[in-house]
Amino acid sequence: MSFSNNVFVPQRTCWTVGGELRETLFWPNQSTVPPKAVMLLIPGNPGLVDFYVDFCTTLHKEFPDMDIIGVSHLGHTRFSDNRGLIYRCKKTHSLEEQAMNMIEVFDEIDREYAATSARPKMLLLGHSVGCYFAQKIVECREHRVDRVYSLFPAIESIADTPRGRQLRLLFQPGFRQLVAGMVETLRWLLPVSTIYRFAQMSGSLNHENAQLVVDKMLFGSCIRSILKMASDEMRVIGGLDEELYSRIGGKFVMYYGVGDEWVPVSYYHRMRDVNVDGTVFLCKEGISHAFVTNYSTQMARVVVEMLKQEFA
Template identity: 60%
Template sequence: MSFASLISLPQRSSFKVCGELREVLFWPCTSGRPRAVLLLIPGNPGLIDFYIDFCNELHAQFPKELDIIGTSHLGHTRFNDNRGQKHRSTKPYGLEDQVTNMLAMFDQIDQTYMHLQPRMLLCGHSVGCYVAQRIVAERTDRVHRVFSLFPAIDKIADTPRGKQLWLLFRPGARQLVAAAVDMLRWLLPTRAIFKLASLSKSLGESNTRVVVDKMLHGPCINSILKMAVDEMQKIVEVDEDLYAKEGEKFVMYYGTNDMWVPKDRYIKMRNINTKGIVRLCNLGISHAFVTTHSAEMARVMIEMLTKDKLGAEMQKA
């Protein structure tokens, strides 16, 4: 038994990509020679801690053959760097900032693993699917497969949830909300804020603590809402040309009662991406699966991986 085997997963770290410090969680394979590397791209808010249970289940199924790398979106969270110092970004990051830096991160990962020649996989959730889509457009020959979970890639503003939250996307709203959050933290102790956040009962205790400790800060809220505003304005039409050319790379999973990705988007994508796999959930898994359905979503993901030729190879290994 090695000392490394005694360390619980995920391994938590940070590293710079184009001058920006990123929070990273890592699930390394036990063999040291992965057949595949999966980069997980979160939705918005983009806190990678939300996905720990999901990735734990996924990694446990392929412990010898799969490396999983997950990263938070820039500016969405406060985290400790590798020296244990709290990293506080005060710069707001928009959608293009996230896409550009995530593409650079993919390149760094791809180059690091080049000598092992694993298959490079992307898993996007919600708007993370849009970011993954952009990476495929730029690095077509380097991406083997994309798993798009509840893909928010089409007219996000024209959805039930987008219409409900329109006030948050008005000019000046994000600065006002961010200032209110900072004022709340100044007025109340963390314990009181946690009790208030727990009243919603939608996140669970562990995710609520993550939100209060790492996300509920003015600059983080500013970046989250800046990215959201960009999503409403810039994610308008599906990139039909991409799916016509590279549709077979995509495995897409849609919900039946999704306020961000209505069922008509599933029907539309079935007609657009005729080369790939486009599935409709029949298990009642919600768009925000990280709050209540991590294990169920992981089992679906394992099934999708297993049906893939690479997944079958990993299970035999």
């Protein structure tokens, strides 16, 4: 069997964008012609792109002639660079810095594909606060984005949601440092096998995701970055940008959950009233906000149907 037949997707790489090293997963077009679409996946928080492997792999099996590119958020994960060396991000980035660098990621991708003979459709797929980043890209690159798929969009008044009120203390500066320090202490005191068991006992992670959390995310620097971004989300993301969705809402396909404590159903009804040109769904499948924990395949099937409409 040839070497190429043993190269599996996603392909794992990293690249420098705006002076920042980006952990990236890539599901390349499997056809012999240029891809008909390119999708940029923007994770929620925590922003570990590995959480989305099953989800994106299912999409790619249905649409093998589409390129899918997923990037982790800056500082949210430890990963190996292209030489195999562990990369540790030393900076804690603000929400604004994350958003600006994500715009640069889109620009790099868009330039790459604009140079091809047949420009593919440029699609964004955001999850949770990833939808806020997608919104920021569309605000300044409106004519270069063909469609935005927003899953459980955390784009409005996060601090006023049930979960936002419950977890507000966790995101305060002193508490963030305390939690990050406790994580570092646990890694020093306990064997990794014990930490794995604790992660699985949480009940919110399956076996694979528990391993990802411990191996790639459960470090003091990563926890500081994750909690810093969450704190900024509470402070920065306020009222719905009604002007944007009234003006170019037709670019958006949006999917809201029932019983979502980060994005209450009242936000769905408000979006329906504001975004009269877009497509706004309310989940009927019982999929949770954190779909990557247990509902990746179900969520992918929903998005497959959305994409069939796009390519019809």
